[in-house]
Amino acid sequence: MDATVTAADGWEPILAAALLGAERAPTAPPGPLADLITEPDPGAALLARLAAGGLNHLAGLDLAPDAMAPLAPREPAGRDCPPAAAMRLYGLLGGGHAARERLGEWFDLAAAARMRPPAWLHQALMLQGRSLPEAARAVVGPELAWLAGACGEAPEDESDEAPDDWTAGSLAERRAAFAAFRARDPDGARAALEPVFRKEKAEMREALVGALATGLSPADEPFLEACLDDRAGGVREAAQRLLPHLPGSLYASRMAMRAATALVIETKTRLLRSATHDLVVTLPEDSPTLARDGVTPNQWEQRGGGIRAGLLRDILARTPLRAFASHPPRLWLELALRGEWSEPILTGLFETIARERDPDWTRAAIDLLAEACEGKVAGVRRTNELIGRWVRAVDLLPDAEWEAAVTELIRARKIEVVLAMLGSGPEAFSEGFSAALVDWLAFVTRGSDDLRRDLAKPWVIGRLGERLWPSDDVAASAAALAARLPEQEGDRLRPQVTALSETLDLRVAMRREFETPTEETARG
Template sequence: MDAADRVTDGWEPTLAAALLGAERAPPPAPGLLTALVAESDPGAALLARLAAEGVHHLAGTELGPEALAPIEPREAFGPECPPAAATRLYGLLTEGYSARSRVEEWFELAAAAGSRPPAWLFQVLMQQRDSLPTTAPAVIGAELDWLARACGEAPDQGAETADASDWTEGTVAERRAAFTALRVRDPEGARAALEPVFRKEKADAREALVHALATGLSQADEPFLEACLDDRANGVRLAAQHLLPRLPDSRYAERMAARARAALSVESKRKLLGGTTHSLVVTLPEESPELARDGIEANQWERRGGGARAGLLRAILARAPLHAFAAHPPRLWIELALRSEWADPVFHGLFSAAKRTLDPAWAEAMADITAEAYEGKVTGVRRTNEVLGMWAEALDLLPDAAWEARVGALIRARKIEVVLAVLAQGPEHFSESFSATLLDWLAFVTRGSDALRRDLAKPWVIARLGDRLWPSDDSAASAAAILARLPEEDADRLRTQLTGLTGVLELRAAIRRDFRPETTTGGTAQG
């Protein structure tokens, strides 16, 4: 670069020329700003130079040499996403709260594709940074951090790292996050650092830090959590009561196992003609300070309804380790629970214990027995809506593939009432094959009688399927066809749900098309 190309501060020479006047001033020195002046009239040219040099001069006022130091290079996640995907993201970001789940889905797809938003979206992304989904930082977080530092809106990387590693300073939320990060790196060291200062902390900080022990929780944390049961703050006690049932070898679990065995037992009698009959013996627990210390207390609704002791039973079973019931197979416990006069607290207590541990034997047994009970195959158990609800809950304990297999069988058997009940739960996202089966079932039901369509509309299940069905062009087309064939005289409720379902599936399919290399234009985001 030669001298004529340098942008030097020519404010003072230009100001002196203006004071002399265009006719008496010497010709300007060559430079980039001078070359930008296009006016042919000497007076107009001098005023244009004065304006340009003035702006250039003020731009550097009060700036030290460090202002000219270049910032670090921008780290990008990958190549820019296709233009259609970028246009779609802008529409989703500016659409409002209704598009939040679609924004999360967009970033999941971007991460899978290894692409990122283009720079022209940085402004709107910065404005909404605090509300972006958890999937966004992996894709755009580094670039937004870079932009914040370049604009002087964030500390440098070294300071940020130092602050994040210190769990003793900051707000309660910041300290919990930093302590959780320390537990990820060193569970034992984190707890050891907490123990000597724990009693000096305020109640809200103690509660938050105990909750953070969920990360890396192990039997080594048991003595500390056991001591927290006697903390003066209720929130700390509740946090410890929440974590201790997850330690099956803890003193807490031993106490719950002993209480569960005292409350439930199986009485077996041999029949004269062979065989054995079993019955469940239930001994309702009494309230006590020891139970209260472990978080076993009846709630106000149970007290008003006269079911305080049943509530205690449910809570004990829910927190007991499953080895407390090892004397008999899961199937026997569950079947006897359904036959018992205390079916509700016993079944739901056992259900909560199975849900906490996700024990496959208990999950399978619950799904089998509740299905048989609703189909009238369990002696002494009536087919009721309550049993149907238990069946739906039990199916939800199964892995996604097993859930889909069982519900698929119900769909093929045309058990409409049961399918509607179980669809309220289940996997967050359905597989492609199950989605096709479910859409075929919806088409069948909507072509049925008015009563079937009314039953389909009642629980508002259809309206929530758009986020769960496989988001392909075929799924969107199937939903649109179901809506198009819906009789005109049908009530608005089912039509509204199918319209929403179709719109969501069409949008989700369009977002995926946007990421295909051959896509060149993006549509308008529709929520």
């Protein structure tokens, strides 16, 4: 033991007392430990000194040489938020599930204002570090990491980081690490995987193939084609899910050839008459090559024409839209809509349209379905399924175009269709669209009881409070609408509109709490 340490902590006098006897022990050196010894009996005093010295020794036993070195100063992450915003955060941290859902919005507002929670909230934030929303990392993450280091703890997010070595660890850890590798270097990750791929277990092979979705490119095609012959079904299915996203691949070409065999447009031209078009459909047969590409019969297939119609649907869902370049998108869609096999053909085509997001096909589908729902397409009657397809087609538009399309429906008083459209669309509406939508809600509430019941369906108003623009004007309009609705027993509409108004009021208040008063206001 280091003599300087033992002399400093009083251990040598205690040792001497133990050897010479308590009566002949030297007096205790001055210091905080000596002041604690009050026993008059020499033996009891020796034991007390021994206990105090032992505790003093153990207290510093695990300290590293630099344990008492000061930490690097913490750089401020921005201005403290106003007290009202801080109190709001404190309430959200201690609230229930609904309050915790609002945390993400609070941190988004803090990031936009370049503000941070005050220091007195850091302990509460640290205690709930793992359950904080992702938006909190940018606002308070560095400060919580600094505080954790000051307390000798590992930062909460260290364990969430994907390990660098994708060849070791659990299945989830390796998949995450490989996905991160793909994000950094797509070709390098695939090249590293190929030599060792066959040595992995089936479950791991499936997970690693699925991770190729990150950074997927035509360069991955040869590897994915080889995976179609893997002995594990999960690996084959993982490759079959990715290959349709490569429209220039051999896989896509095989599907295009099958689609060309199954669907043919025959054009007949007559003298002094316009040409007529017919869609000739040849349902495909099951085959091993078709099964290799992931199209297999469903023995329980009943809806839309049976097993072979299901094969046609799945082929079209994997066929690139370039395979139909011989005719305009509108012609393909209209002939399919009018034909006997409309359900499997349109379902398959719509899946491909949604994947490729081709603007010409998207616009053709929207226009055709709008006309069909208005009774302007011969031989096609309006159904709920048809309206549902129209809703899904409009949902493929960018947010601004979706709002423009629904605004036109509002102006045209297409109430039933607007009700259906509100089940999809952007997560957040613009201010102008929000104002128009609240006015429309007021118009519908003045309508018939049937319209009010339709408006009270869960998907219509349920999430509008989260999606409407949180401005004072929009919130005031919603509050006025809620106040005007009569209270009726069993009426679900008034509670829903009231909840919408309360949510908007809360969101407006949160934004107001981040506003800092001007100098003149502060002086006043």
